[in-house]
Amino acid sequence: MTQAHLTLDPHFVVGRIDRRVFGSFVEHLGRCVYDGIYEPGHPSSGEDGFRTDVMELVRELGVSTIRYPGGNFVSGYRWEDGVGPREKRPRRLDLAWHSVETNEIGLDEFARWSEAVGSEIMYAVNLGTRGVQEALDVLEYANIHSGTAFSDQRIANGTTEPHNIRIWCLGNEMDGPWQLGHGTAEDYGQLAGKTARAMRQIDPDLELVVCGSAGAGMPTFGQWDRAVLEATYDDVDFISCHAYYEPIDGDLSSFLASAVNMDRFIESVVATADHVKAVRRSEKTINLSFDEWNVWYLSRYDNVDKITDVASWPKAPRILEDSYTALDAVVFGGLMISLLRHADRVTAASLAQLVNVIAPIMTEPGGPAWRQTTFHPFAITSRLARGVSLELKLESPTTPTALYGDVPMVDAVATYDETAGAASVFLVNRSLTEEVTVEIDASRLGMSELSAETLHDDDIHARNTADDPDRVVPAPNTSARLHDGIVTVTLPAVSWTAISLS
Structure with missing residues (x-):
């Protein structure tokens, strides 16, 4: 495995x-x-x-x-x-x-x-x-x-x-x-x-x-x-x-690694800002x-949605x-990981x-209002991600992409709120075919309780609709275990997972 x-x-x-x-x-x-x-x-x-x-x-x-x-x-x-x-x-x-x-x-x-x-x-x-x-x-x-x-x-x-x-x-x-x-x-x-x-x-x-x-x-x-x-x-x-992301010419592996592009974007802008700071000798x-x-299917707007005749605006x-799919929600969760x-x-x-x-x-x-698949990673991350973002040591196998080369199969970020005595780990499995078991050494945090939920669907193109608003929702990840400060959890292929520790 x-x-x-x-x-x-x-x-x-x-x-x-x-x-x-x-x-x-x-x-x-x-x-x-x-x-x-x-x-x-x-x-x-x-x-x-x-x-x-x-x-x-x-x-x-x-x-x-x-x-x-x-x-x-x-x-x-x-x-x-x-x-x-x-x-x-x-x-x-x-x-x-x-x-x-x-x-x-x-x-x-x-x-x-x-x-x-x-x-x-x-x-x-x-x-x-x-x-x-x-x-x-x-x-x-x-x-x-x-x-x-x-x-x-x-x-x-x-x-x-x-x-x-x-x-x-x-x-x-x-x-x-x-x-x-x-x-x-x-x-x-x-x-x-x-x-x-x-x-x-x-x-x-x-x-x-x-x-x-x-x-x-x-x-x-x-x-x-x-x-x-x-x-x-x-x-x-x-x-x-x-920044917006969509799959290009059916390249789902690169789409799943969109956060790699977001990381590079952020780091480039930071470098530019800090260059100007250095040149100005500024303390700010x-x-x-x-x-x-x-995630935005921008090509659809250009090809289908755009209205041209001013008389009919x-x-x-x-x-x-x-309409967002389970796949889109996993990519979306990865973008939130990059921001954190x-x-x-x-x-x-x-x-x-x-x-x-x-x-x-x-x-x-x-009629009704309902949650798209992307609602769930945002709501859960907003609720759990408190305190500080931690610098991680992540060892992961890689998966190939056409746009970004070999990228880590697992992407992750962790947050820690010392005052509340709580931590959270957010993970994405970018593989289209393989599940992966992740071992998380959280022994330095002194946590004793764990809960985990995963957003995944066997049909990566499944989506929520007015008629079926809960087709794709997070579910408890029953594989998650915490023993002597070590967490183990299995991530299905194309999945987003949130782990809460307290």
Whole structure:
């Protein structure tokens, strides 16, 4: 039988896990907002039109922060359109996703919804078609208590207390030719720097995210990040990373090793940020906000979903509604392992997105809401991963891939919460055919109780649907044993496992 070995030592720490790593993303895109979180007339909706069944699932998911309102959408967004009396709000063309935005939901409504689900807003300002003044205006509206034009307008609109948004994104994917207002790194860096400095004149303690590369495959990757940070290093706290994964030409082995690519992406951006730090002789460290990540069948959008005729742009079209499989959930769990493995530098992240659009939660108008397969690794990891991420000693056989060469068959990360006397280990078996038995030396942690659950299906393409919402769910892993500080567990092929120790 194939075997792997893992050693845990609480003295070897990668970094403290920031709860913001378990963030998500709500964009005005497809049915994420309308017919997603918001559906007046649904049996579960309250007077505000928000679906309470969706809210319950968001709470269960364990989402810490929610990035809003975009995404590509934000580069054409006028935030003023979404505040004030609904009957006076304009309908606008959304050039990003070829649809019509009604502005029924805006900052005030979304802030109330976020508070109700227990999440913090990460707000993105438009640096595509707008700039410094508009960013200052929305900051004043959101965060100033009273006594100014925009703060008093918020109060008149029914929100007495400020929203007190602490973390702000300076635009979105400005290196992408698809982005409204796309330009050079130098031009964007100057605008982002001016915007950041202006916003800090209102509140110097804001946390600001500057746009890094939209993906590691961008032709300007590395150069863009360096140039933007050279222009903004003293003015921002984070640089953003975005990455999506799908199988290419049926290559499932490489798909299962997607976290290898995420690891390299993170480490490249860290190296670039630290290079700028060294050149500037700065004492400040820039961290990473991995504020878009997921499995996304992007080719489907280009080939099937994309709407082209402007005369037929609809409200809330059914686009990007990927139906996730057991295989996708295992890859997804591996991406979460990568984020936790870099807890010292990845201190914020946003699963894109939250409802209906490449999302862990799906809904039908007037009908049910249900958990996709990817819901489970996120919810379990968010619940268990506390304290610090540990530096692991992992010995594993390898498995071949076309894209990344030979990679470890088993991927893993461990977390340790000394105060709670608890630890967790998250593992993926990347093999398409072989189960593997893992021995975990946890003797230095002093644990005596164990539980384990595994997400696996004999049909790796099985998925959850409205008619069969629990087709793929985690189940207790009855092979797991703990004796004298040594854990043994068998991982099925193509599986994700969470082990809790206390």
